[in-house]
Amino acid sequence: MMDIVEFFAELYHSYGINLSIFYDHFDRDLFLEGIVYTAWLSAASIIGSLVVGALGAYLQYTGGSWAQRLVNGYVHAFRNTPPLVQLYFFYFAVGPTLSGLMGDIHPAVSNVTWAIVSLTLYAGAFNVEIFRSGIEAVPQSTIEAADALGMNEGQIFRRIVLPLSVRISLAGLTNNLVNLIKTTTNAFAIAVPEILYASSQIWSESMNALEMMIVLLVFFMLLIGAFTWLMKMLERATAVPGWGQA
Amino acid sequence: MKTPHTLHTSMPPVWLVAAALAALPMGAQAGQAGESGLLALVKWLPLILQGFAMDVGISFAAMAIGTALGALLGIGQISQFSPIRLLSDWVTQFFRNAPWLVLLFFCILLLPYQIQLFDWVIPFPAWVKGIVGLMLPVMGNVSEVVRGGIQSIPSGQWEAANALAFSRGKTLRMIILPQAVKRMVPPWMNVYAVLMMATPLVSIVGVEDSVTVARAVLSAENDTALLMPVYGLLLVLFFVYCYPIARWTRALERRYAVA
Numbered sequence: 001m002m003d004i005v006e007f008f009a010e011l012y013h014s015y016g017i018n019l020s021i022f023y024d025h026f027d028r029d030l031f032l033e034g035i036v037y038t039a040w041l042s043a044a045s046i047i048g049s050l051v052v053g054a055l056g057a058y059l060q061y062t063g064g065s066w067a068q069r070l071v072n073g074y075v076h077a078f079r080n081t082p083p084l085v086q087l088y089f090f091y092f093a094v095g096p097t098l099s100g101l102m103g104d105i106h107p108a109v110s111n112v113t114w115a116i117v118s119l120t121l122y123a124g125a126f127n128v129e130i131f132r133s134g135i136e137a138v139p140q141s142t143i144e145a146a147d148a149l150g151m152n153e154g155q156i157f158r159r160i161v162l163p164l165s166v167r168i169s170l171a172g173l174t175n176n177l178v179n180l181i182k183t184t185t186n187a188f189a190i191a192v193p194e195i196l197y198a199s200s201q202i203w204s205e206s207m208n209a210l211e212m213m214i215v216l217l218v219f220f221m222l223l224i225g226a227f228t229w230l231m232k233m234l235e236r237a238t239a240v241p242g243w244g245q246a
Numbered sequence: 247m248k249t250p251h252t253l254h255t256s257m258p259p260v261w262l263v264a265a266a267l268a269a270l271p272m273g274a275q276a277g278q279a280g281e282s283g284l285l286a287l288v289k290w291l292p293l294i295l296q297g298f299a300m301d302v303g304i305s306f307a308a309m310a311i312g313t314a315l316g317a318l319l320g321i322g323q324i325s326q327f328s329p330i331r332l333l334s335d336w337v338t339q340f341f342r343n344a345p346w347l348v349l350l351f352f353c354i355l356l357l358p359y360q361i362q363l364f365d366w367v368i369p370f371p372a373w374v375k376g377i378v379g380l381m382l383p384v385m386g387n388v389s390e391v392v393r394g395g396i397q398s399i400p401s402g403q404w405e406a407a408n409a410l411a412f413s414r415g416k417t418l419r420m421i422i423l424p425q426a427v428k429r430m431v432p433p434w435m436n437v438y439a440v441l442m443m444a445t446p447l448v449s450i451v452g453v454e455d456s457v458t459v460a461r462a463v464l465s466a467e468n469d470t471a472l473l474m475p476v477y478g479l480l481l482v483l484f485f486v487y488c489y490p491i492a493r494w495t496r497a498l499e500r501r502y503a504v505a
Binding site: 076077079080081082083084085086088089092093094096097100178182183185186188189196200203209210213216217220221224225 | 446450
């Protein structure tokens with residue numbers, strides 16, 4: 001441990017490469033906290049958006065025309081407006097209005113929660129579309145075959161359509177969730193101390209913007225690389241032999 | 247003429263959304279601010295629209311430069327000379343996977359304020375840096391679009407051109423690209439949609455776009471009843487601009503779909 005500290009302190013003093021997060025306690029803790037917040041934002045909004053996506057796709061699959069319209073409206077509204085403006089809308093407009101309605105001056109919902117809500121709804125809108133197209137991609141003949149075997153509608157959905165459509169959706173899902181992880185940096189705008197915000201505090205204190213930028217980019221390369229690898233493993237583990245490969 | 251039909255079938259939900267979004271500012275106003283809120287919004291509307299024009303302008307510039315560089319990078323990705331292919335691959339993946347906001351900060355903080363070329367001094371104001379910052383991820387995404395488009399052309403086309411003694415460059419220019427460009431248009435427009443969704447990020451790094459103007463208006467008026475209408479208006483503006491593009495993209499996707 002001591003060697004690492006000494007090495008990076010030496011790197012700064014001899015070569016001017018200031019990686020303060022490796023030798024300065026304060027900067028290191030700030031950065032680690034940033035990693036924790038980014039991980040938390042990512043994990044919470046990934047799970048949330050999967051739930052929203054599944055719910056929306058299910059409503060589109062089974063619901064009446066009103067439910068379908070509602071889901072369609074939600075998907076179009078959130079896909080065609082910038083996530084940053086959505087975040088501002090929730091945090092600066094919906095938040096205070098909610099507090100006002102409840103007669104409370106203190107914000108009832110923290111900025112971290114608003115960021116998660118906003119990111120969840122944004123990515124959820126894309127997930128609805130991904131799951132829906134996954135469901136549509138299940139061949140009609142497969143469904144008819146299940147029907148011929150005497151399965152009822154619920155059984156066909158649970159045991160045939162759902163397992164196949166989730167597998168079809170995985171590739172699109174990976175893309176969207178990677179995009180979601182990248183979008184967590186938007187929370188910077190409402191002062192959530194995630195990794196970009198922590199880094200900006202570090203570089204304005206320690207005057208090492210270039211070094212911190214490179215650390216940030218490397219961090220995201222690793223995070224997204226690890227996530228994509230995980231999803232690929234999942235894809236491989238769930239692959240049905242001989243099915244879906246062109 | 248398939249397009250008008252497909253446009254028509256899902257019209258109701260669209261109008262529902264538009265109406266809901268439009269009603270949002272109205273409703274909040276009627277409830278709390280009344281006449282003065284509406285007047286304030288009307289008063290500031292031209293300025294907010296001007297800010298929005300800045301967003302559109304920045305997105306056009308970033309798209310134009312990003313497309314030109316991305317096309318080169320995409321062709322580099324199918325190069326037969328492996329150093330070029332590997333380098334193009336890496337650059338593409340790097341700019342596709344880096345968060346937009348981080349790249350923006352990178353350009354804002356690390357590009358110089360001006361560049362001196364002999365006697366010329368080219369100033370680099372924030373909006374130019376913003377364009378550069380947005381152009382980089384566009385470049386990475388367009389590169390993938392171009393590579394995908396070229397590789398979607400059946401290899402028989404390459405072989406036939408080879409049999410007719412076309413060189414590789416000529417095959418690409420005269421046979422492959424003319425066919426591939428059509429297929430690239432819908433995903434390229436998708437990249438534009440993604441870019442437009444990211445453009446307001448420039449407000450964080452000090453470019454005066456619609457979001458910056460909206461926040462300035464809110465602090466000038468200092469009226470909490472205006473929060474909903476102003477941010478609602480921003481959402482409506484972006485929706486009205488982006489939604490037709492999204493529909494158009496879908497229509498083109500269907501028309502160019504490989505059966």
